[in-house]
Structures are given as structure tokens and as C-alpha cells.
Amino acid sequence: MTVAPQLLPVAAARTARADRLSSWMRHKGLDHLLLTAPDQIRYATDYRAQLVSESTDWYAAVVDADGEAEIFVPFTDHVMERPEPAVDRLRRLHPAPSWAPAACQPRQWVTGLSVVLRARGARRVGFDVLDAALLHDLWTDLPRLSFLPCAAELFTLRAVKDDSEIQLIDIACRINTAALDKAVQAAQPGMRDHDLLAVAAEHQHSLGAEFLTHSVCNIRKGSGSWFADGAPLREGEPFFLDTGCHGPGGYASDAARTGFLGEPPPAVSRAWSHLLTAYEEGRNAARPGVRCSTVHDTMNAYLLRHDLPPTPYGTGHGVGLRCCELPSVNAATRMDTDDTLRVGHVIALEPETAVEVEGRLMVLKIEDNFAVTPSGLRCLTRATTSDDSAP
Amino acid sequence: MTVAPQLLPVAAARTARADRLSSWMRHKGLDHLLLTAPDQIRYATDYRAQLVSESTDWYAAVVDADGEAEIFVPFTDHVMERPEPAVDRLRRLHPAPSWAPAACQPRQWVTGLSVVLRARGARRVGFDVLDAALLHDLWTDLPRLSFLPCAAELFTLRAVKDDSEIQLIDIACRINTAALDKAVQAAQPGMRDHDLLAVAAEHQHSLGAEFLTHSVCNIRKGSGSWFADGAPLREGEPFFLDTGCHGPGGYASDAARTGFLGEPPPAVSRAWSHLLTAYEEGRNAARPGVRCSTVHDTMNAYLLRHDLPPTPYGTGHGVGLRCCELPSVNAATRMDTDDTLRVGHVIALEPETAVEVEGRLMVLKIEDNFAVTPSGLRCLTRATTSDDSAP
The missing domain is CATH 3.40.350.10 (Creatinase/prolidase N-terminal domain)
Structure with missing residues (x-):
């Protein structure tokens, strides 16, 4: 690597x-x-x-x-x-x-x-x-x-990147995704959120990251409550990790993975399946000439149509020498400028939904990084193992 | 922990x-x-x-x-x-x-x-x-x-902390120091700087750090060139790690450790021993009522008297909700205000020196965090194993 x-x-x-x-x-x-x-x-x-x-x-x-x-x-x-x-x-x-x-x-x-x-x-x-x-x-x-x-x-x-910049982002994405995958694979009942982040950070460094930008882990907490607090993993429950780093050269990657321990409850499986479809629709909608709000609305409208809460924040952002830069992908009312996607943009898409099971809220989230090409998005972060259909 | x-x-x-x-x-x-x-x-x-x-x-x-x-x-x-x-x-x-x-x-x-x-x-x-x-x-x-x-x-x-704040800094220091010690102990010839940082970051997370602020590793590079680049550890050479994190509650620790693989050359041992003495003199000088520049000058004057290069930057800084805040510990000419140490200040001291052996520059550094008490400094970061005399 x-x-x-x-x-x-x-x-x-x-x-x-x-x-x-x-x-x-x-x-x-x-x-x-x-x-x-x-x-x-x-x-x-x-x-x-x-x-x-x-x-x-x-x-x-x-x-x-x-x-x-x-x-x-x-x-x-x-x-x-x-x-x-x-x-x-x-x-x-x-x-x-x-x-x-x-x-x-x-x-x-x-x-x-x-x-x-x-x-x-x-x-x-x-x-x-x-x-x-x-x-x-x-x-x-x-x-x-x-x-x-x-x-x-x-x-x-x-916001618009040169090919050489996209290559450097690609290297950061490979480091970050490999670290995330290692952490998801390591998950066992009884491990804590801190332990998963430890696995991810260890791999980010050993794979040559320049700088670790963030590492959050959500186990049984609401949206926005992303911070590890010692929560243990339990059988049948989902968790997600969202980590980022700069690769050699200083360019960032910012990605998230949901993992499952054992068989999740049917309501969770259904919500996860819908989140992946919403994500796929958003990815397919994202191509040069399309407004960022269209990509955002596509994903959230799909979730709403399937009686799932939409992502309560922007579903995407540019990625470059910062994890989060322009263009923003959000509702048109939440952005100063509703940018049009252009070839050379590199964006993260990160829809989220949630489902309540027996009174417990379970948040589901996925995030990858993509280069905008003439024919649409090219994924720079490998697909999660739970989503073989992702690009 | x-x-x-x-x-x-x-x-x-x-x-x-x-x-x-x-x-x-x-x-x-x-x-x-x-x-x-x-x-x-x-x-x-x-x-x-x-x-x-x-x-x-x-x-x-x-x-x-x-x-x-x-x-x-x-x-x-x-x-x-x-x-x-x-x-x-x-x-x-x-x-x-x-x-x-x-x-x-x-x-x-x-x-x-x-x-x-x-x-x-x-x-x-x-x-x-x-x-x-x-x-x-x-x-x-x-x-x-x-x-x-x-x-x-x-x-x-x-700049002046309440006892409860110092307790929270103390917890961050215990996490950070334990992680540093693990990394130094893990060092083996052939391991790379990245691998040492991986060990430190893994332990920071698994010990419950809120946020990782930095992790640099210097192997055979000059002062200021602190970034890991894949350099392998070699027998007989020193290396140093400087890492930081926020503990639970958000307070920071910022510390550094020099490690040695095997027996260093005599010139390195001599420089290291002098650095520890300079450090001890600085610590002893640091008490309420003393100017920060006095602490800085004490350490650098000792190094100069022993024909070693002085620390080419500020030898200390406050520690709180940032790794680096007031008071600054530097030459009087390099600070807007030459603060007087007060009970309740929490400071890092971080002298550095260097020695050239067979044309190769070797940088040596140590950094601990201290609370300023009525009788002087109380160390919040455990002493490095190479420095049993440290507080």
C-alpha cells in the first residue's frame, strides 16, 4: 500500500x-x-x-x-x-x-x-x-x-482538481478505506467503539497516512452523537465508523462504513437495503451539469418515499486538501450556491438514515469519495463488503 | 486506564x-x-x-x-x-x-x-x-x-486552570504517555516511523482518547522535519516521537519521547545526558513568580555551555483545551508578553538538542506536561524509562 x-x-x-x-x-x-x-x-x-x-x-x-x-x-x-x-x-x-x-x-x-x-x-x-x-x-x-x-x-x-490531484486523493482513499475495512472486519461483540477506532488509526498510520483528521464511531447513539464513549458492540446491532486522513502529498479521504454483528433485526436490514438504493440513485444522478441539490434531493426523496428519515444534514461535499470543501451537496435552501457538478470535482456522498427497534435508535450511514468524470462518478474508495453492488 | x-x-x-x-x-x-x-x-x-x-x-x-x-x-x-x-x-x-x-x-x-x-x-x-x-x-x-x-x-x-481542569489534563497525560511508552517499547530495527506512530495511535484510542491531535516521528531528520516518511529504525540510532491527544472532557496532552535502539554512539549518549540535565535545570527553575523566559534561557544556556546546539524554538507552552496555549516559554525577544509563572498554569517543557555523528544529524528531544504548584512543577506525564531521575 x-x-x-x-x-x-x-x-x-x-x-x-x-x-x-x-x-x-x-x-x-x-x-x-x-x-x-x-x-x-x-x-x-x-x-x-x-x-x-x-x-x-x-x-x-x-x-x-x-x-x-x-x-x-x-x-x-x-x-x-x-x-x-x-x-x-x-x-x-x-x-x-x-x-x-x-x-x-x-x-x-x-x-x-x-x-x-x-x-x-x-x-x-x-x-x-x-x-x-x-x-x-x-x-x-x-x-x-x-x-x-x-x-x-x-x-x-x-474545487476542480487536476488529474494529479485526483491521483493523490485516490491514494489517501485507498489508505482510509483499507483502515476502515480492517476495523469493520475486526468487530466482535464486547469490543468497544474505542477499540474499533484503534484498529482504524493503527492501519491509517501503518499504511502511510500523513495526518489523521478524524475518527468517529456511532454505536446506539443518535445522529450527530458520533463520539466514542466506551460503548460495547452487541450481537445483532449495527455500528458505523467515519474516519479520515491525509495521504502522502496532503490530500484527504473521508469515508464511513456501517458494520453489523451477526444478523440484524429485519427492520434494520430493510432500512439498510433502502439506504443503499437511495445511495445508488444519488450516485447515478451525479454527473456533470447536474445541480448538487438534485443529488441531495434524490437520495433524501427516496428515503422519505420508503418511510425512512432523510439525512438531516448535507449529503455530500468536495474532498481535496481538506476533507470537506466545495462543492457542498445539500438542500438548495441550505447553501449559498447550488453548484453544478463539473468534471474534476471530487466529492464525498454520505447519506444517513435511522430506524428504531424496540425503542432503540439505530443510525445507518455510508460514505465514499468519487471523482466526477464525463460519464458520471468514479469511486475512489473501495465498496464496503456489505455493498458489493457499489461502484 | x-x-x-x-x-x-x-x-x-x-x-x-x-x-x-x-x-x-x-x-x-x-x-x-x-x-x-x-x-x-x-x-x-x-x-x-x-x-x-x-x-x-x-x-x-x-x-x-x-x-x-x-x-x-x-x-x-x-x-x-x-x-x-x-x-x-x-x-x-x-x-x-x-x-x-x-x-x-x-x-x-x-x-x-x-x-x-x-x-x-x-x-x-x-x-x-x-x-x-x-x-x-x-x-x-x-x-x-x-x-x-x-x-x-x-x-x-x-491560562490559569482550576483543579478540576488539571485533573482532566492529568487523565489526558496518562493516556498520551502510556501510548508513547508503548511505541518506544515496541521499537525494533527495521520498523518504520509509520509503524511506531501506529502503535501510539492505537493505544491513544484504546485508552479512551477523545481526539488525536498529532503524531510526529523523527528518525535521522533535522529539527522541524518531524514528519514520518517511511524511514526505518536502525541499531544504535536515536529516534523521537511527539504525540498529543484530547482526553475525555476535551483537555489535551502533548509529550515527546526519545528512544534508542541498542547502544548509541558515545557522542549521542553524552548529548542525551546533557539534554536531561538542561531539562532538569529548567524544571527546577520553573516556579511561581519566575519569568517564562528564565526557564527557556536556563535550558538553552546549559546546552550552549556544553557545546550543544540550543533548542531552536520555544522550549514550552501552556496546555489546556488546546495542546498549545498560553503561557509561551520562549526567549523574551520572541514573545509579546514574557509571562510570570503562576500556580494553576499547566505547561509543557520541550527542550531539544542535536549531535552530528559520522555526518548524520541526530535530534534529541523530550517533552512532559507539568502543573505549576506553590513549590514548583508537578509532572503530569510519567517519566520516560530512559530518565528515571525525572519528576
Whole structure:
């Protein structure tokens, strides 16, 4: 499963992203970007800033329209010139305050960023996420610069993937699905939710995941109550796992599997069978030119027609350098934009339903990741063993 | 290891935090807070919003000075009144756009938040993190409200912990340390960095961790190059692991262990022994009333006196509902504020040094978590087996 680094299309993905970003910056008249979210930094520079789940503002990249980057990092006490000879456009690393949210060290950050933005002659700077007080101070320090929020546009730009990006997502999906399958296969009565997540996490790491994004397990809890709490598995009951990780290269996978211990009650089997059919109808509906809400409505309408509760949240989302990005797949009334599916989108679909048996609610869920191709969806996550009919 | 939920001081921690926050809000003249970071939401409401590593803005809590809260969540299609009967002050949950950064759905968010803020008669609202475009739209929608950035002040407020909070950190530390020790003990020549992280993650989950925050492993790489890449362990070489997790209740632990396979070269043994002494001097220096920079300088000065490279980044940080919060322990020139240690602070100390043997750089590191008590530090993470003298 572990893919030799030289076989990963990382350089191709880096070039494709840099070209797309550069065109967009020129079109917007931006001479620099100031990025702090690890996935935005990765997109623009390929630099890995997801050190910890909470390192959402420990790094900052200043990137120009040629893709040349200077990055603030928390682990050095001196400027490092051309730290990665193989990455030509990564000019230098600067020391940043270590191990605290950026909001806690505004003067350190404003001083460092101002020096670099001034030295580069920045004028119109797009940014993704900045603490409001820090942004205010930066603006005060650099009154001749324009700072323009552009997180939403960056996510829009990222929604359509290059083939190399889809290959990297595919590798993350293979890791994540294999880990999920191992956990479902390991399930035995008496094991706890924590034990299943342990199996999944162990395999995500040993198969070469870069970063574990989430691992939830639902045993006898309602929708939204996805957190393991020591619940033991019992014969005849379903459970589901929803896990995610970044593969080598930083791209994500986000998938879910329902498992059964022994023979479930007939009402559960019926609901599960209907969920799979609803899912199949949603997958078949999803093709280029179709609105995301149509895919969502197709799955939920099928569930409702069969007297099952519909998914009480969005049934899908884009997958890329985040587990969850654009396009959103939800009811039209729940989205700012009801996007049209396009070739190159990569989406997760994740319908859910529930059934009450002897006063106990049992939630059923499935989630795979798909590339949108001219002829429809191509599954990037292997089918669950309980669903041999899935693509 | 798994602690029975009824034995966790979660309710005590919730009350202590709510009281502290309430006093602070009244002192600041804030009638509401608008919080989106999972740890800030947890602090103010005890509600768990860390669903995925990237769910940093999928939830939003509106909290008044009595601690009464309404929370936007991504997993429901309808308003849920009093969703947790045991949590009196959690009034209702509202549907929020699912599975996308908030910046991608500004109208959905602004509409939802405006309705709630208006209905509650909010006037002066402190906020932690909001997308700049979304904040602009919210302000336009609610021109009579004041929105005041307060992330930095919230982190300052959080730095001193109640005893119940320290107990919860202690539980997270026991989980994290046991997982680290298992991984170090499992190390064998030929195993890869990924395999060690697999052992650690498996144990974090099976011991009841809520959420895995990070897992890095350094084998024959420089400082800052902490990411597993398939490197195999070799006889006579050191390696280090740095892992973190949230325990039950949401509090974090962040620790690191260096391991050795067989007998390391004399230069490595010497450097390791000096690192442990530097660490001991830092620990002994750390007591109430001492500046954080003094602790930092003590450790690095010792390393420099013994011709070893000092830690090239901050040697410590607070630990709480984030792995890394205030106070920062760094050089005075690298911090906005050189805090004085106080009873109730919980800190990580993490000195590092390196030694070159036959042209290969070997990085050595150790990290534990400590509560600051009147008489000095109390270790919350068990000593590494290689350091029996540690507290």
C-alpha cells in the first residue's frame, strides 16, 4: 500500500495548482497572498504546515503571483534560505512565535509579516484567515497596502482538481478505506467503539497516512452523537465508523462504513437495503451539469418515499486538501450556491438514515469519495463488503 | 486506564470555567460571545465541536454572560431545544451549513447568526475567529451591534486552570504517555516511523482518547522535519516521537519521547545526558513568580555551555483545551508578553538538542506536561524509562 515517494505525482500537482493560482491572482490584480490555513499554504506552496490539528495559524505564507514563497514557521530561530533545494519557488523560512495561536502574539506576527510584505513591495494582498485584531494592526502598520479577504474564492478555485490531484486523493482513499475495512472486519461483540477506532488509526498510520483528521464511531447513539464513549458492540446491532486522513502529498479521504454483528433485526436490514438504493440513485444522478441539490434531493426523496428519515444534514461535499470543501451537496435552501457538478470535482456522498427497534435508535450511514468524470462518478474508495453492488 | 465517566470532574470544570468567563464578560461589558473555535466553544459551553481536525469553523456558539448558549451545528436540519438535559445552560442547537468552511457559506451563516443575535438583544459581542468577509457582512446586517475581537484575552483568561481542569489534563497525560511508552517499547530495527506512530495511535484510542491531535516521528531528520516518511529504525540510532491527544472532557496532552535502539554512539549518549540535565535545570527553575523566559534561557544556556546546539524554538507552552496555549516559554525577544509563572498554569517543557555523528544529524528531544504548584512543577506525564531521575 505504501507508495514509493518518487511515484507520487506531487510535483505535477504542485505545478498544476501554482498555474491555476497564478492565473487567478493576475485576474484579480493581487500581487501577493498571505495564507495561514495549512491547506491553503499547501495549495499555494506545497509546504506542509499541518503539524498539529490546531496548527491552523502557526504558519504563514507570503506568496507572489509567480508562486515564489516566504513562509513563517514555528520551529526555527533564524532565517533559512532555500530550505528545500528541490522546491525552487520556496525562497526562505522565517522564524515565527512558537506553539501558540497567532492571536496571542500579535506584535511578533505583525512585525515579521510587515518586514516581508514591505521588502517584497506588496500592494494588493489577498488573505485567507487572520485574527481580526492582528489584521487591524497589520493594516495600521502598512496603510498603503490593500488587504482583501479571499478564502471563499480560494475554495472555489480549488474545487476542480487536476488529474494529479485526483491521483493523490485516490491514494489517501485507498489508505482510509483499507483502515476502515480492517476495523469493520475486526468487530466482535464486547469490543468497544474505542477499540474499533484503534484498529482504524493503527492501519491509517501503518499504511502511510500523513495526518489523521478524524475518527468517529456511532454505536446506539443518535445522529450527530458520533463520539466514542466506551460503548460495547452487541450481537445483532449495527455500528458505523467515519474516519479520515491525509495521504502522502496532503490530500484527504473521508469515508464511513456501517458494520453489523451477526444478523440484524429485519427492520434494520430493510432500512439498510433502502439506504443503499437511495445511495445508488444519488450516485447515478451525479454527473456533470447536474445541480448538487438534485443529488441531495434524490437520495433524501427516496428515503422519505420508503418511510425512512432523510439525512438531516448535507449529503455530500468536495474532498481535496481538506476533507470537506466545495462543492457542498445539500438542500438548495441550505447553501449559498447550488453548484453544478463539473468534471474534476471530487466529492464525498454520505447519506444517513435511522430506524428504531424496540425503542432503540439505530443510525445507518455510508460514505465514499468519487471523482466526477464525463460519464458520471468514479469511486475512489473501495465498496464496503456489505455493498458489493457499489461502484 | 479508561476512567468511568461519572468519576471525571467534567461538571466541576464546566462550572469553574463558566464562572471565570462570566466575571470576565461583565468586567469587559460584553453581553454575548460569538465563538467558533472548538476549544473556545468547549471552554464556554462544554459542547464538543472538535468533530474533525478542520472543523475549526463548522460550529458557532452564542453565549451570554450567564453562560446560556445557543449553538450552530452542522448535523441537524431543525432547531433542537435543550438537546442535553443534563447541561442546563445549553438552550438550543441550530442547523448550520454542513461540511464546508464557514467562509464558503457567508449568507447562510450571517442570516442564522443575525436572527439569534437579534432575538437575544445582543449589543456588545466579543468574538474569537470569523472570516473577514463574513464579519463584514454580519456587521452590515447588525449595524447597532459592536463586535470586539477577544481571542487573545480569552487565551489569557484560560491560562490559569482550576483543579478540576488539571485533573482532566492529568487523565489526558496518562493516556498520551502510556501510548508513547508503548511505541518506544515496541521499537525494533527495521520498523518504520509509520509503524511506531501506529502503535501510539492505537493505544491513544484504546485508552479512551477523545481526539488525536498529532503524531510526529523523527528518525535521522533535522529539527522541524518531524514528519514520518517511511524511514526505518536502525541499531544504535536515536529516534523521537511527539504525540498529543484530547482526553475525555476535551483537555489535551502533548509529550515527546526519545528512544534508542541498542547502544548509541558515545557522542549521542553524552548529548542525551546533557539534554536531561538542561531539562532538569529548567524544571527546577520553573516556579511561581519566575519569568517564562528564565526557564527557556536556563535550558538553552546549559546546552550552549556544553557545546550543544540550543533548542531552536520555544522550549514550552501552556496546555489546556488546546495542546498549545498560553503561557509561551520562549526567549523574551520572541514573545509579546514574557509571562510570570503562576500556580494553576499547566505547561509543557520541550527542550531539544542535536549531535552530528559520522555526518548524520541526530535530534534529541523530550517533552512532559507539568502543573505549576506553590513549590514548583508537578509532572503530569510519567517519566520516560530512559530518565528515571525525572519528576
